[in-house]
Amino acid sequence: MLTVALVLLYAAALVVLFGVFRSTSRLPLERRRPSDAEKQTTLSRTSGATTDFLSDLLSRRGWTQPLAASLEQAGMKISPAEFLVFVISGSVVALLVGYLIAGLGLGLLFAAASPAFAVALVNIRQSKRRAAFAAQLEDTLQLLSGGLKAGHSLLRAVDAISREAESPTNEEFARIVNETRLGRDLDDALDQAAQRMRSDDFSWIGQAIAIHREVGGDLAGVLDEVAETIRQRNQIRRQVAALSAEGKFSAYILMALPFVVVGILSLTSPSYVARFVETPLGFGLIGVSAVMLIIGGVWMKKVVSFKF
Structure with a gap:
């Protein structure tokens, strides 16, 4: 066995x-050169x-x-x-x-936890990408304001950011530029980008641009004021992150400790761990432990998370 x-x-x-991470070209076969055509294997x-x-x-x-x-x-x-x-x-x-x-019991438990792990991975990558976008927003405003002061139009300044900024800012602004070229209103494209990135600060930028397009005025000066506000908010956010770092690190250790203990016991005393997957009482204890772990994790997350 x-x-x-x-x-x-x-x-x-x-x-x-070889099945998931295979290297495939996104260009259709009929548009490729004969030398670029891929040979279809059984696996592909x-x-x-x-x-x-x-x-x-x-x-x-x-x-x-x-x-x-x-x-x-x-x-x-x-x-x-x-x-x-x-x-x-x-x-x-x-x-x-x-x-x-x-044994099979632990295998089924691992298999059931894999989709949840994949969803958590996607959520973590989303959070990191949004955090990077928020951290780059101050520099983005400086580029946008500098382009306007240099005499460029608003769309030209937005296009310059899509080429000069770092990821993910350049990706989001490139999408905004492409949407406006396809006929979408700039205000709607900016608002949609703010919703995708869940950024209140970028929503303020979109509102400032929308107001300027209706009533006119010194948009570069308005963006400088918004940049100063965002700079102060980021400073407070960093202070909060530094003060809550100890609590978050403690939460990570406490959340990982049960899995580390189970892993060590599985290597040193497999018969001891096997009892949890051989009897109904063992499965019940695993379920209770999982529920308590989730409740404790959510509780600690609420304690060390601040919204302002």
Whole structure:
């Protein structure tokens, strides 16, 4: 049984490596040069058929657009179908790893936790991307104000930011520029970008630009005032982050401690851990522990999180 499990584990790892992260060109075959045409192998045909099936399934369920938007906001350059294949493959690997450690019960627990881990990963990447956008907003305003003072139009200044700023600011401003070129109003594009990034500061910038387009005035001076306000808010935000860092670090340690203890006991005394997945009482204790861990984590997050 151990040999079979190892074989399945390596097979699942190969699916992840070659099925999900395969290098495919986004250019259609009919538009490629003959020398650039890819040779269809059995693995590529199988992975392509799998992603096509999952893509059709997501489209029928109406999940393609929300999932694609979440991946885009997280900065992940993969399609929803490829992400779903990654989650399924990761669940299979987690199932086999848990089975090798302590049997089928732990394997099923790991497999059930894999989708939650994938969702958490996407949310973490979204949070980091939004935090980076907020941190770059002060420099963004300086570039925008400098472009206006140099005599450029508003759209020209926005286009300059899309080429000169760092990621993710340049990506968001490039999207704004592309949307305006397709006929969308600039105010709507800015408001939509503020909603995507969940940035109140950028929403203020959009409102200032909208007011300027209606009544006129010195937009560069207004943006300088907004930049000063955002600078002060960022200073307060950094102070709050520094003061709450100790509590957050303690929360991370306490959240990771149960998993570390279980991992050490699985290596040193597998029979002791196996009792938790062999009896109904053991599964009940695991469920109670998971609920208590979630409640404690949410509680500590509320304690060390501040909104201002």
